[in-house]
Amino acid sequence: MNIGDFEFGHVTEIFVFPHDTEIVTTPNFNDVFLIPMRFFNCVRIIPSTSCKGTGFAAAIKDTEYQLDQAIAIGDGRNDVTLFQKCAKGISVLGSSRELEEVADLRLTETLSSFLLKYSGIGD
Template sequence: MKKIKIAFFDIDGTILRFGKPDMTEKVKEALNMLQKNGVLICLATGRPLVAIPKFEGVNFDLTIAFNGSVCMAEDKVITNLVIPYEEVMTIINNATRMGRAVAVATKNRIVTNGADEALREYFEVANLKATPSPEFDDAVKEEVYQMMMGCKRSEWDEVLEGTSKAKIAAWWDCAVDIIPDGSGKGNAIKKVVEYFGFSLDETIAFGDGGNDADMLQAAGIGVAMGNASDSVKAVADEVCGSVDEDGIYYYLKEKGLI
């Protein structure tokens, strides 16, 4: 194994157990030991910036948010990709025709124009509430890094109808994140590697959802959590224990990385 210089971690279902506000002590220990051993640690999440929690006792070196639309190393912006305004409006109109509510995420806020059951459940995973906001029309005029809505796989084409610069990233079968075409966690880690002058062989990534698949494929070593779907495990290099079993800690220990 080539020396690992940077490790990427999804949040929900990977370092954070679903419904829990903080990591276990073992996962915190693993992350801090990685840093002590000279490995940079990076959050790689589909969450918007304003929905990323601060984890007491762990300071990440980098953050990838909005499924790769924004990537930051402290205050340095490495990637900053937005969905063009015209396509934001097209997607909103598509969703309205489908009878679906939509959320838009800017750098500083997340607002919705409605709250159907799927969108409410989707927000609850991140301990957020999908509450319709009178600020929605103003928010869509800002830079939109990601949109979220409830829909099934069979409806994806309808969601994106009339667009060419947006794509879907999904980790759940009842809702999607809509992101800029050049975004995605896999593309983001390639930009990070280029920024630091590393090679992809010197990276490792952990994830559990469908939106983690391209990241696991791009990394030198892609590790699927034991709680990941079969399709995610199929594209990973290795599988560790589940998030409920502190899979990251025991994998890193077994591999001698901590």
């Protein structure tokens, strides 16, 4: 089956565990993100139409909070719409170029170092 011909419908992600011992690196398509997860020896497939911003909005719809009050932290192309819908977006060290272009803050250190430095913990 060609991944480009697959209809995702309401599928948000698929994990493929190949029979081979090594993950085969495959190119990205316009309509899906293919993310190798070497620790689990699998490939994560996410439709490009999957939107974390829409999912997060649905998760908080019955609360007093809204997306324009949220700070998003991410590292990949699949976080772009979330960054665009939230008040602020922080791209972590090693983020995709596409995400860094829309981020309000681009970390040049690890997220844990950033959080420890600005939280006052450990002072």
